[in-house]
């Protein structure tokens with residue numbers, strides 16, 4: 001599709017001197033990460049990963065430590081070169097970019113936000129935010145205008161003249177976000193940007209980021225260890241293991257249809273109430289079947305929390321409609337089953 005902003009096709013990253021031989025061996029003989037290490041002294045960072053992120057989407061990548069998340073994401077601005085595969089950003093082959101085009105990709109098209117963003121301690125907050133604009137040669141007045149606007153977006157107006165060590169951890173992260181946005185990149189790569197923060201601040205920053213994302217329509221790849229965060233933010237979620245994508249889908253798909261025990265372990269204990277929809281848990285109506293007219297009705301897109309509310313007030317089955325006509329029913333048994341997973 002034309003609105004794909006990031007496309008990765010069959011990307012492999014194998015670290016080590018014999019990476020090409022190791023890559024051929026893994027393609028021909030399907031060796032595991034462990035076997036590649038033993039036989040070729042190479043580490044598989046990313047194994048045959050393909051994905052597309054469209055304009056305005058937030059693509060979340062999850063996986064245990066060492067599963068390859070950071071290595072994969074760093075291919076997008078070519079901080080890492082692939083052993084094989086193609087990475088396209090805004091229809092450009094990233095690995096074919098040279099000198100000025102590559103610099104442009106890194107400084108203007110793609111912004112990065114990390115956990116513990118390093119701010120420059122001897123610069124004020126506003127001068128930290130305006131850094132990329134200064135490097136581009138923008139005048140002081142103009143870059144301060146842009147930086148002030150970005151500080152406002154992250155609710156830090158009034159803090160521009162302070163120094164980083166006067167700010168809390170959460171405020172520093174917000175300055176980091178404002179700095180990334182001041183460069184106005186089309187793409188944001190976020191590597192666990194909120195994970196060092198306490199849960200309340202983290203939640204606030206997530207909400208702020210979601211709001212900004214809707215307004216600014218940035219295309220984002222977001223690494224997180226926290227499934228709640230991925231569910232809250234992600235248009236799609238990918239689960240990685242040993243360099244591979246084990247499953248890619250919406251939060252609802254990942255939680256209700258985990259493809260294996262590894263994914264099932266990730267989603268264990270996640271509340272389904274705001275995630276799973278009536279359409280997913282209903283029994284479809286058979287041809288000619290009509291639900292009792294007295295049964296209460298919800299929409300197929302309504303979540304389990306809504307079904308529970310309705311079930312508190314009515315004993316019988318609940319009708320599910322597509323907005324025009326009934327398409328299924330949910331019994332108490334179906335509902336309890338869906339809530340307990």
Ligand SMILES: Nc1ncnc2c1ncn2[C@@H]1O[C@H](COP(=O)(O)OP(=O)(O)OP(=O)(O)O)[C@@H](O)[C@H]1O
Pocket residue numbers: 015016043044045063064065066067068069070071072
């Ligand atoms: N420069 C490197 N040289 C050799 N191996 C590397 C290098 N960078 C990463 N690796 C290996 O690649 C694999 C993936 O690492 P990566 O840092 O991408 O994982 P991650 O999922 O981001 O982990 P974490 O959640 O801990 O940040 C690991 O086995 C790691 O040891």
